[in-house]
Amino acid sequence: xxxxxxxxxxxxxxxxxxxxxxxxxxxxxxxxxxxxxxxxxxxxxxxxxxxxxxxxxxxxxxxxxxxxxxxxxxxxxxxxxxxxxxxxxxxxxxxxxxxxxxxxxxxxxxxxxxxxxxxxxxxxxxxxxxxxxxxxxxxxxxxxxxxxxxxxxxxxxxxxxxxxxxxxxxxxxxxxxxxxxxxxxxxxxxxxxxxxxxxxxxxxxxxxxxxxxxxxxx
Numbered sequence: 001x002x003x004x005x006x007x008x009x010x011x012x013x014x015x016x017x018x019x020x021x022x023x024x025x026x027x028x029x030x031x032x033x034x035x036x037x038x039x040x041x042x043x044x045x046x047x048x049x050x051x052x053x054x055x056x057x058x059x060x061x062x063x064x065x066x067x068x069x070x071x072x073x074x075x076x077x078x079x080x081x082x083x084x085x086x087x088x089x090x091x092x093x094x095x096x097x098x099x100x101x102x103x104x105x106x107x108x109x110x111x112x113x114x115x116x117x118x119x120x121x122x123x124x125x126x127x128x129x130x131x132x133x134x135x136x137x138x139x140x141x142x143x144x145x146x147x148x149x150x151x152x153x154x155x156x157x158x159x160x161x162x163x164x165x166x167x168x169x170x171x172x173x174x175x176x177x178x179x180x181x182x183x184x185x186x187x188x189x190x191x192x193x194x195x196x197x198x199x200x201x202x203x204x205x206x207x208x209x210x211x212x213x214x215x216x217x218x
Contacts, residue, residue, distance in 0.1 A: 063129055063130065064088075064092055064093055064216075064217075066129075067093050067124065067130060067133075067215060068086055068088065068093045070124050071086045071093065071095060071121060071124065072086050074117060074120040074121060074124070075117070077120075078116060078117040078120070080101065080114075080117055083097070083098040083100065083101035084096065084097050084098065084101065084117070089214070091214060091216040092133070092214060092215050092216025092217065093214070093215045093216070094212055094213070094214050094215075095121070095212070095213040095214075095215070096190075096210050096211075096212055097114070097165075097210060097211045097212075097213070098206065098207070098209065098210055099140075099141075099161065099209040099210055099211065100206060100209065101113070101114055102114055102161070102165070102210075102211055103161060103164070106148070107150075108151075108157070108160035108161045108163070108164045109164070110164060110165075110168055118168060118169075118172065119172060121213075122169055122172035122173060122174055125169075125174055125215065126173055126174060130215070131178075132217070132218055133178070133215050133216060133217055133218065134178060134179075134180070134214075134215070134216055134217070134218045135169070135174065135178050135179045135180075135213060135214070135215055136179070136180050136181070136182065136213070136214040136215075136216075137162045137165050137166050137169075137179060137180070137181040137182070137211065137212070137213055137214075138158075138162060138181070138182045138183075138184050138188075138211065138212040138213075138214070139157070139158030139159055139160070139161040139162030139163075139165075139181070139182070139183050139184060139211055140158055140184045140185070140186070140188060140189075140208060140209065140210050140211070140212065141154040141157055141158050141184075141185055141186050141208070141209055142186055142189070142193050142204075142205035142206075142208045142209050143186040143189070143193040143194065143205070143208075144193075144200070144205065153185070154185035154186050155183050155185045156183075157185075158183040158184055158185050159181075159183035161211055162181040162182065162183055162211060163181060165181075165211050165213070166179050166181050186208070189204075189208040190207055190208055190210075191204040191207050191208065192204055193205050193208060
């Protein structure tokens, strides 16, 4: 090979160096992007399913969506749509149970009428496909102060109701190692408890008195 041919070959391959540099920079950019991002399991399932269907022409199992659909069916079947709702957040599925339906008034004693629904819900959560999912139980109150001998504050009431729910799920066969609980008191209302002038909204306060069960991949 002549010097001229060797020079031309090296010149023709110079673009590879620039291309490699560009690929490296893009890869570094996406690594930083992923490290700073918060993965939304629900969105990930949607994207994964869409790509598999459009590119691979195949269906992909979506456990979170299946769980949500099952819970919605159980709530509807129990006629509890007005006191229980099923939604999603950036971690997984969220089950909201109104305290008025879940507990006897002013207590952390489980209302017997909610038991059939809770048995169905626990049955789904015990299935093998969801066995590795974390279950986080949160107790919530409205902003009306609670001051009784049993519950000196809203924190005590919300903690007691979260713990009662955990014990109930344990009795229904769910391993305690999958569960954790949190007392939220009135710090995370779903809707405003009061108007700007301080007038209470009784309907909203009823919505805020609840137990939330968050179910998500560990």
